[in-house]
Amino acid sequence: xxxxxxxxxxxxxxxxxxxxxxxxxxxxxxxxxxxxxxxxxxxxxxxxxxxxxxxxxxxxxxxxxxxxxxxxxxxxxxxxxxxxxxxxxxxxxxxxxxxxxxxxxxxxxxxxxxxxxxxxxxxxxxxxxxxxxxxxxxxxxxxxxxxxxxxxxxxxxxxxxxxxxxxxxxxxxxxxxxxxxxxxxxxxxxxxxxxxxxxxxxxxxxxxxxxxxxxxxxxxxxxxxxxxxxxxxxxxxxxxxxxxxxxxxxxxxxxxxxxxxxxxxxxxxxxxxxxxxxxxxxxxxxxxxxxxx
Numbered sequence: 001x002x003x004x005x006x007x008x009x010x011x012x013x014x015x016x017x018x019x020x021x022x023x024x025x026x027x028x029x030x031x032x033x034x035x036x037x038x039x040x041x042x043x044x045x046x047x048x049x050x051x052x053x054x055x056x057x058x059x060x061x062x063x064x065x066x067x068x069x070x071x072x073x074x075x076x077x078x079x080x081x082x083x084x085x086x087x088x089x090x091x092x093x094x095x096x097x098x099x100x101x102x103x104x105x106x107x108x109x110x111x112x113x114x115x116x117x118x119x120x121x122x123x124x125x126x127x128x129x130x131x132x133x134x135x136x137x138x139x140x141x142x143x144x145x146x147x148x149x150x151x152x153x154x155x156x157x158x159x160x161x162x163x164x165x166x167x168x169x170x171x172x173x174x175x176x177x178x179x180x181x182x183x184x185x186x187x188x189x190x191x192x193x194x195x196x197x198x199x200x201x202x203x204x205x206x207x208x209x210x211x212x213x214x215x216x217x218x219x220x221x222x223x224x225x226x227x228x229x230x231x232x233x234x235x236x237x238x239x240x241x242x243x244x245x246x247x248x249x250x251x252x253x254x255x256x257x258x259x260x261x262x263x264x265x266x267x268x269x270x271x272x273x274x275x276x277x278x279x280x281x282x283x284x285x286x287x288x289x290x291x292x293x
Contacts, residue, residue, distance in 0.1 A: 002069065002071070003045050003046065003069070004289055005045050005067055005069045006046070006126035006277065007049040008064060012063050012066055012067065013063065013069065014068065015068045016282055017048075017266075018066030018099070019099065019284075020066065020068070020099070020280060021070050021099040021100065021102065021103060022045070022067060022068065022070065022102050022231040022276075023070045023073065023094070023101055024045060024072045024103075024105075024106075025072070025073040025083075025087060025103060025106040026038045026039070026073070026105075027073075027074075027108050028106070029075060029077070029083065029107070030080055030107060030143060030148070031107055031147065031260075032141065032147075032226075032227075033132050033226045034225075034226045034252050036224075036260030036261055037107045037257070037259065037260045038106070038196070039261050040257070040258070040259030040260060041105060041180045042072075042268075042271040043259060043261040044104050044118070044132055044256070044272045045069065045273075046269070047272070048276070050278070051268060055142055055277070055278060055281040056287050057243075057281075059071035059244075060236055060281050060284070062234035062249075062280045062290075066164060067128045067280075068082050069081070070090075073087060075106075075110075076219050080109050080141075080146065082092070082114035084109065084112050085116075087103070088113035088117050089119070090263075091113065091117030092120070092270060095117060096129075097160075100252075101253040102253070102256070102276060103127075103254075103256075103257075104163075104257070104259075105255065105256070105257035106257075107147045107151045107226075107258060108135065108213050108256070109145050109147045109256060110152055110257060111129075111154070112150060112154065113211060114211075114255055115154050116157055122207045123254075124205045124206050125158050125205070125207045125208070125209060126158055126159045126161065126203075126208055127157075127158050127159070127199075127208070128160075128161050128173060128208055128245070129160060129162050129163065129213070129217065130163050130164050130211070130213060130233075131151075131163070131165060131210045131213040132163065132165065132187070132213065132215040132229040133148070133214050133215070134137060134151060134162060134167070134169075134176070135149065135150040135151040135152070135154050136149075136171075136176070137149045137152060137169075137205030138152055139161070140223070144153055147258075155179070155181060155182060158209075159181040159182070159205070160183070160225060161182075161183040161185070161187065161200065161203045161204060162182070163191065163216070164185070164216035164233055165184055165199060166186060166229050166230075166232070179250040183203040186202070186231060187233070188231070190237055191238070191240075192234075192236060192238070192240030193238050194293065197240070197244040198248075200241075201248045206249060207249075207251055207252050208249050208250065210253075210255050210279075211254065211257070212256045212257065212275075213225075213258045213260050214257070214268075215228060215229060215232070215258055216232055216238075217234075217235070218230070218232035218234060219230045220267050221234070221271060222271060222272075223262065223268060223269075224259055224262045224265065224269070225258050225259065225260055226258060226259055242279050242282050243282050244283035246279075247282075247286060251273070256276055259272050
């Protein structure tokens with residue numbers, strides 16, 4: 001039996017009645033260090049069953065708009081290009097049905113397919129990528145669609161803002177300095193401060209797709225990633241920033257990728273599930289307020 005995100009009853013998780021779709025994708029075809037991201041989506045959904053669904057900061061219950069957990073997209077045996085095409089096709093169908101998509105992975109290359117779908121759906125779209133790594137290689141390991149090429153491929157579709165970067169090559173730094181449609185904010189700033197958040201958000205268009213590689217967080221709270229980097233963002237900083245972002249821009253969808261579960265430590269799985277639910281809360285409350293207005 002398929003487990004619903006947050007263990008929601010049918011009343012709040014049926015497809016037709018749900019505004020939000022959780023799309024799990026199982027794939028790790030280009031992972032180069034610690035493996036396990038193919039199990040990330042399942043671990044997040046399992047952990048989400050322990051969530052309390054009233055959000056105390058906002059006084060809001062996001063689940064009431066309906067959160068449906070879609071059938072898993074499996075990438076077993078597929079090339080990066082094939083799974084990206086499959087993600088794109090599912091994304092297009094969900095957008096055609098008017099759904100708000102939250103994709104959970106899975107390695108970061110999956111985001112390329114979803115960004116392609118959203119770029120076709122929305123004018124004036126920009127992408128905000130939270131990531132410890134620049135991911136700006138033209139190709140890696142013989143593929144132009146490796147997890148190390150995500151930023152470069154996203155730029156094929158839309159302007160990109162990178163946030164939280166603390167690992168890159170000299171070639172990446174040169175490319176950043178020469179590319180107009182690319183803004184980069186390196187790690188070290190407190191993105192929970194309004195002044196800093198405002199500067200980041202000012203680089204984004206009205207419609208924003210958010211792609212979250214969990215290694216943007218500090219490994220002290222998120223060790224369950226393939227390539228952990230010291231010096232990341234704290235939970236409190238991230239939540240404050242997401243609150244500012246949801247208020248200032250129209251977040252049209254997001255993904256959370258690169259969780260590689262550690263059997264002996266379930267805390268990062270729960271953190272990822274709670275991050276998804278809190279971010280949904282900020283976004284849905286903003287949209288509900290705007291609709292009432």
